[in-house]
Amino acid sequence: MRRTRLQHAGLAVLLMLGSWTAAGTLPAAANDSSTSADSSASAEAASASPGLLQAMQRDFGLSKAEAEARLAAERKATALAPAARRAAGAAFGGSWFDAGNRKLTVAVTSxxxxxxxxxxxxxxxxxxTVEHSARQLDTTKAHLDRLPAPAGVSGWSVDPAANTVMVNVVEDERADNDVQRFVARAREAGPVTVRTVRGAPRTFAAGTVGGDPYYTGNVRCSIGFSVHGGFVTAGHCGQPGAGVSGWDRTYIGTFQGSSFPDNDYAWVSVGSGWWTVPVVLGWGTVSDQxxxxxxxxxxxxxxxxxGSTTHWHCGTVLAxxxxxxxxxxxxxxxxxxxxxxxxxxxxxSFISGDQAQGVTSGGWGNCSGGGETWFQPVNEILNRYGLTLHTA
Incomplete structure (x- = not known):
């Protein structure tokens, strides 16, 4: 079992408390020639653990070589994205990783x-080439952020590949008058496309159950990432001043900062003999990352x-x-x-390769029938509270 192994290894008990996101990729990239792409992929993926590659093979239907190549391509795409955006200047329309050609695609206006x-x-x-700049799309989204939204509208974001602001409407709520009014006002604000989704988002806190959690009262949540002095997690899991206990119900520390809604992030100080290490748990399914x-x-x-409930699962960044x-x-x-x-x-924790991405907030669906999940980006949390990520 993961708990026993970590205790015997002398790793921080803190890590055993909650869910950790093992990332399926640290953007790496392929070169133009197939030969150089293969060698680059091998070099970049050399640091990827066997467990990480196995998880990607399982959830994406890839071979080991394909998973290594994708990791390498994503790593490269991540590295060049800032320079590509600067090069596009005011014509920038957004960017995304294209898994088909293993390249970063950058939209520019006509x-x-x-x-x-x-x-x-x-x-x-x-x-x-696209019609709308990223600035135009961001302005449209900002207008939607100021509108009161009914429950039947599950969310909205800029979709750079579609060059639009995508508004998600719960399938069973499409005919609702409030939903239709919101959509009409949204379309007046700028380029908007409506997409139907199967379910409404919900947070993923839970009542007290067994496993490797941390607890705030009778609420169980999962640890995100270690920072110097504590760890980051979701804001809806606890309020400032709330005490936190571990899987064994011993005291860990206290919520020092928390925000929900508007944001969904928090950080917890660690003491009482607990400490932090720069690891995302593999739960015995894959290697710890x-x-x-x-x-x-x-x-x-x-x-x-x-996570402490469903352990390891992989997917794609959608928006x-x-x-x-x-x-x-x-x-x-x-x-x-x-x-x-x-x-x-x-x-x-959501992690891409060996790079922390964010902390799980909520979503719709489950790990039996599928669904979508959102996370709050970790860099925003670090900046908000002046924290430093604990890294290896």
């Missing part, structure tokens, strides 16, 4: 100068999550800066993924 297009291509990214940084993976990249409309209120600047989760996974 009025972009030829020199701008050449500059973007020179970074190694592919170019797609070292955390080496927090470089942000692009849309389209693979990503994995580990960033999405507003999620929970019953408790809207939460902003979330990242949407195709990874499943269930109650008790809240707060757990």
């Amino acid at each position: 009025d972009a100068a030829p020199s701008t297009v050449r500059a973007v291509r020179a970074t190694g990214a592919r170019v797609r 070292l955390v080496r940084g927090s470089a942000e993976a692009p849309v389209g990249a693979s990503i994995c999550r580990s 960033k800066n999405e507003t999620v409309n929970y019953s408790q209120g809207a939460v902003h600047q979330m990242t949407k993924t195709s990874v499943c989760a269930e109650p008790g996974d809240s707060g757990g």
